[in-house]
Amino acid sequence: xxxxxxxxxxxxxxxxxxxxxxxxxxxxxxxxxxxxxxxxxxxxxxxxxxxxxxxxxxxxxxxxxxxxxxxxxxxxxxxxxxxxxxxxxxxxxxxxxxxxxxxxxxxxxxxxxxxxxxxxxxxxxxxxxxxxxxxxxxxxxxxxxxxxxxxxxxxxxxxxxxxxxxxxxxxxxxxxxxxxxxxxxxxxxxxxxxxxxxxxxxxxxxxxxxxxxxxxxxxxxxxxxxxxxxxxxxxxxxxxxxxxxxxxxxxxxxxxxxxxxxxxxxxxxxxxxxxxxxxxxxxxxxxxxxxxxxxxxxxxxxxxxxxxxxxxxxxxxxxxxxxxxxxxxxxxxxxxxxxxxxxxxxxxxxxxxxxxxxxxxxxxxxxxxxxxxxxxxxxxxxxxxxxxxxxxxxxxxxxxxxxxxxxxxxxxxxxxxxxxxxxxxxxxxxxxxxxxxxxxxxxxxxxxxxxxxxxxxxxxxxxxxxxxxxxxxxxxxxxxxxxxxxxxxxxxxxxxxxxxxxxxxxxxxxxxxxxxxxxx
Amino acid sequence: xxxxxxxxxxxxxxxxxxxxxxxxxxxxxxxxxxxxxxxxxxxxxxxxxxxxxxxxxxxxxxxxxxxxxxxxxxxxxxxxxxxxxxxxxxxxxxxxxxxxxxxxxxxxxxxxxxxxxxxxxxxxxxxxxxxxxxxxxxxxxxxxxxxxxxxxxxxxxxxxxxxxxxxxxxxxxxxxxxxxxxxxxxxxxxxxxxxxxxxxxxxxxxxxxxxxxxxxxxxxxxxxxxxxxxxxxxxxxxxxxxxxxxxxxxxxxxxxxxxxxxxxxxxxxxxxxxxxxxxxxxxxxxxxxxxxxxxxxxxxxxxxxxxxxxxxxxxxx
Numbered sequence: 090x091x092x093x094x095x096x097x098x099x100x101x102x103x104x105x106x107x108x109x110x111x112x113x114x115x116x117x118x119x120x121x122x123x124x125x126x127x128x129x130x131x132x133x134x135x136x137x138x139x140x141x142x143x144x145x146x147x148x149x150x151x152x153x154x155x156x157x158x159x160x161x162x163x164x165x166x167x168x169x170x171x172x173x174x175x176x177x178x179x180x181x182x183x184x185x186x187x188x189x190x191x192x193x194x195x196x197x198x199x200x201x202x203x204x205x206x207x208x209x210x211x212x213x214x215x216x217x218x219x220x221x222x223x224x225x226x227x228x229x230x231x232x233x234x235x236x237x238x239x240x241x242x243x244x245x246x247x248x249x250x251x252x253x254x255x256x257x258x259x260x261x262x263x264x265x266x267x268x269x270x271x272x273x274x275x276x277x278x279x280x281x282x283x284x285x286x287x288x289x290x291x292x293x294x295x296x297x298x299x300x301x302x303x304x305x306x307x308x309x310x311x312x313x314x315x316x317x318x319x320x321x322x323x324x325x326x327x328x329x330x331x332x333x334x335x336x337x338x339x340x341x342x343x344x345x346x347x348x349x350x351x352x353x354x355x356x357x358x359x360x361x362x363x364x365x366x367x368x369x370x371x372x373x374x375x376x377x378x379x380x381x382x383x384x385x386x387x388x389x390x391x392x393x394x395x396x397x398x399x400x401x402x403x404x405x406x407x408x409x410x411x412x413x414x415x416x417x418x419x420x421x422x423x424x425x426x427x428x429x430x431x432x433x434x435x436x437x438x439x440x441x442x443x444x445x446x447x448x449x450x451x452x453x454x455x456x457x458x459x460x461x462x463x464x465x466x467x468x469x470x471x472x473x474x475x476x477x478x479x480x481x482x483x484x485x486x487x488x489x490x491x492x493x494x495x496x497x498x499x500x501x502x503x504x505x506x507x508x509x510x511x512x513x514x515x516x517x518x519x520x521x522x523x524x525x526x527x528x529x530x531x532x533x534x535x536x537x538x539x540x541x542x543x544x545x546x547x548x549x550x551x552x553x554x555x556x557x558x559x560x561x562x563x564x565x566x567x568x569x570x571x572x573x574x575x576x577x578x579x580x581x582x583x584x585x586x587x588x589x590x591x592x593x594x595x596x597x598x599x600x601x602x603x604x605x606x607x608x609x
Numbered sequence: 610x611x612x613x614x615x616x617x618x619x620x621x622x623x624x625x626x627x628x629x630x631x632x633x634x635x636x637x638x639x640x641x642x643x644x645x646x647x648x649x650x651x652x653x654x655x656x657x658x659x660x661x662x663x664x665x666x667x668x669x670x671x672x673x674x675x676x677x678x679x680x681x682x683x684x685x686x687x688x689x690x691x692x693x694x695x696x697x698x699x700x701x702x703x704x705x706x707x708x709x710x711x712x713x714x715x716x717x718x719x720x721x722x723x724x725x726x727x728x729x730x731x732x733x734x735x736x737x738x739x740x741x742x743x744x745x746x747x748x749x750x751x752x753x754x755x756x757x758x759x760x761x762x763x764x765x766x767x768x769x770x771x772x773x774x775x776x777x778x779x780x781x782x783x784x785x786x787x788x789x790x791x792x793x794x795x796x797x798x799x800x801x802x803x804x805x806x807x808x809x810x811x812x813x814x815x816x817x818x819x820x821x822x823x824x825x826x827x828x829x830x831x832x833x834x835x836x837x838x839x840x841x842x843x844x845x846x847x848x849x850x851x852x853x854x855x856x857x858x859x860x861x862x863x864x865x866x867x868x869x870x871x872x873x874x875x876x877x878x879x880x881x882x883x884x885x886x887x888x889x890x891x892x893x894x895x896x897x898x899x900x901x902x903x904x905x906x907x908x909x910x911x912x913x914x915x916x917x918x919x920x921x922x923x924x925x926x
Contacts, residue, residue: 153887160691161651162885341773342774497640
């Protein structure tokens, strides 16, 4: 594949010189100028097609920088996760844990000591050798007092990281954890080298199958296959992430062939254009995003469970999914991702029943309903869901005032200061049911029993017992109607029809390039 | 003349100071903690506190303003909160896209607008005049992002002559860079061309009634000769005023156009920086824009003196 690219580039370069000469010759002859420009345009576009080992992917948001261990922006992981940086473990397309820089591991019977055996012969992209010392460095950097890791809580459980020999590492935990192996597979826990860690924001140096080549700020990031990679050979030689925030432009760029794929397509309303066109493949999967009507459980009238139950009875999820996300979404009845093996469907806990809802409101002391505010962050799913829910609630006498807020404002007012009645947001962290055990979390759900369940779940490592606890917890949240659970956000990607191997689901933020290939 | 220049320069400096104070304060009262925003909702309080300290957000307001302002005078716009790079270099990269885009759009607006205005004025009251002015009206009414989309659909999706957007950098290929600015600058220029055409027509129609045109006609020049030789230069004054005023709208237009054509320009930088609460970057970019706009105003002001000798003598009194 590589020679083709080189030939193409060479041809392109040649053509350019020729164009320049042509331009010079004709510049004085104004009559022929128009013809010259036309020919140049036609010729110069003709060589930009069909470079099969190179892929161009669209992304809506540009990452602020490229260090996944120092920021929460999903766009960082969408470029670097599993491509540039690797962790000890990694998350696969189905959300399972797979070996990565650690080829195997042993867990002590008390579940407090993990011994990891590291992959040998691995080098960072700048040529420095990877070893146990890099693992110790990376974990200590993330755990340190001046760490600005966005998921520092992941590392809180770690007592100590020890180097046993250059290719073996021991991690001692403060208490057992069923999520530890998953957590260290996340982008926030990737392994970096002490020599390059400080510059990773602008020049990321990892161990992954792709290395960073260039970043034209505001435009694109280019990665190329790492020829020294220890592991399976990748098929795509060069990948370019192009940043396109305007949905209409995204449609045009796909149609014109300027992009080969758009893993998180921003214009669900236009998908029909692509489903009906043989040149494209529309891939619909799930994400970790539970979209909920989050409720301030400490504020009246929402501190009364009957009010929350009434709201749950009053919403029509299918109407919301059709109107807010154009039918791409799965109804949920609790805070859990439908693709997860522990998932149970709780949508029918409080089925659509307006009479029941009115009765419950009357019992709670609001026979004529009440007024409340609904704060809506800028995501289109939130703004559209908000309008539909407002009209559905009006049926049972709840008048919602819709307040549009920006993300920074939402985080400040709603999330941090908890100054809100209701809000709509998608919770995108994987396996995040534990947030309900924190009474200070912005739902302000304060329940001793639920905390006990979560504590037990965190310390249980037996698969069957974990499943039972997770199912109990889902049911618990559904019954208590802590929030009104709406739908699981879908991942809708548009791809060229001759590409395969990309992830349909998004169990974690990232675009794994290593399995993508062109079908010949 | 010197007195005029001096008074304009003092006004220039005063405007810049007031603008920088306004930009700083307005952005400071925006709700939302930049440190919390960068680290997201899962971050621990401790991580957020460490980042706040690193970003210098814990200093009192006035201290932060004067730190920023004195650095600004020295040409230092600070370090971007989200990207960790000097704001001056981030902005400089983007100006290489936005500035040519605005200039191209301005040139296209003049090339299209001025002749249309002249033709319409020469044919005042005739059908061709009404037709051209109708076109101008449509040009003003069409939003330029929508016109941009139409251009993309025709020239990129259907004909495939241009790519749908993006930018080939100047170092990579000068021709490629110009080519990537063709559609955006046409889209950006359209409403401005329409405005220029209308102003040009009105100015010429006014000028046509002037005594010196009648004298020129009496001297034996035809109507169009008189207009071309004596009318157009006089009509340029209002055009210049409009171009000066339009420049700030042109800059505002680049924010939208750069998003439609995914060009890595200043507009897109500001757009992203605002949504990411990168206050240092937003401040820096805004102050650069304010500087550009008032500089253009200053130049226009001084150009008046050159074009119109009457203003010059008035300045000396």
